[in-house]
Amino acid sequence: MADYMTAAKLQQKRSNSAKDSRLPGEFFARNTKTVAKELLGKILVHGKKRGKIVETEAYFGTGDPGSHAFRGPTPRSKIMFGPPGHAYVYFTYGNHWMLNFVCERDGKPGAVLIRALEPIEPKDARTNGPAKLTKAFGISGKHNGTDLTSGKLCVENSDERPKIVTATRIGLAKGKGDDLKLRFYIKDNGWVSRK
DNA sequence: GCCTCGATTGACT
DNA sequence: GTCAATCGAGGCA
Numbered sequence: 484m485a486d487y488m489t490a491a492k493l494q495q496k497r498s499n500s501a502k503d504s505r506l507p508g509e510f511f512a513r514n515t516k517t518v519a520k521e522l523l524g525k526i527l528v529h530g531k532k533r534g535k536i537v538e539t540e541a542y543f544g545t546g547d548p549g550s551h552a553f554r555g556p557t558p559r560s561k562i563m564f565g566p567p568g569h570a571y572v573y574f575t576y577g578n579h580w581m582l583n584f585v586c587e588r589d590g591k592p593g594a595v596l597i598r599a600l601e602p603i604e605p606k607d608a609r610t611n612g613p614a615k616l617t618k619a620f621g622i623s624g625k626h627n628g629t630d631l632t633s634g635k636l637c638v639e640n641s642d643e644r645p646k647i648v649t650a651t652r653i654g655l656a657k658g659k660g661d662d663l664k665l666r667f668y669i670k671d672n673g674w675v676s677r678k
Numbered sequence: 679g680c681c682t683c684g685a686t687t688g689a690c691t
Numbered sequence: 692g693t694c695a696a697t698c699g700a701g702g703c704a
Contacts, residue, residue, distance in 0.1 A: 549685065550685085551701095559699090559701080560701095573685085573699095575685070575686070577698045578696075578697060579684095579686050583685085594685095615686090652685075654686065655684095
């Protein structure tokens, strides 16, 4: 039945679908926690590379000691105070890049850390960790501040309704209080980074 | 201007 | 299981 569907048509279909399903800036202009949960199951796209988001963490500003924005805007963290729908990429531990998406409305700090992906293209990408996925996807400091609605780095929507598990955040020296259940991941997904 | 620490990883005992 | 690598941003004197 689909054997007469030409490559061109497939290409067109894929292209339309990618265009139609790119998440709009509005998606990010909401509560950080909500965005973190809803990003699960969505597809992170960077050029040809694609992966399903399976684990995220939410970071606020004021009142969140674990956030870079805790003490107010700095040259690095000011992007978190900026418009939503942008990438916040930062360098840590001397060798590691972290990918975040800026949330909340302009002026209010918030970001969602992408902790793990299930690779789609290439399938053997090692993306089960926040620093590993940036390396696998070729994401680095030059992507800091990238607009997710117009650049080659973006997030595609998905119909998937994953089973979401809520947990405490990982790896923080501060702000990991047990009441802060700001980590979300897809239940039973083997790519979740949790140790 | 100096000093400490980090939203991690990978290697090693 | 434990621990070192590695460098820029941020805090403080």
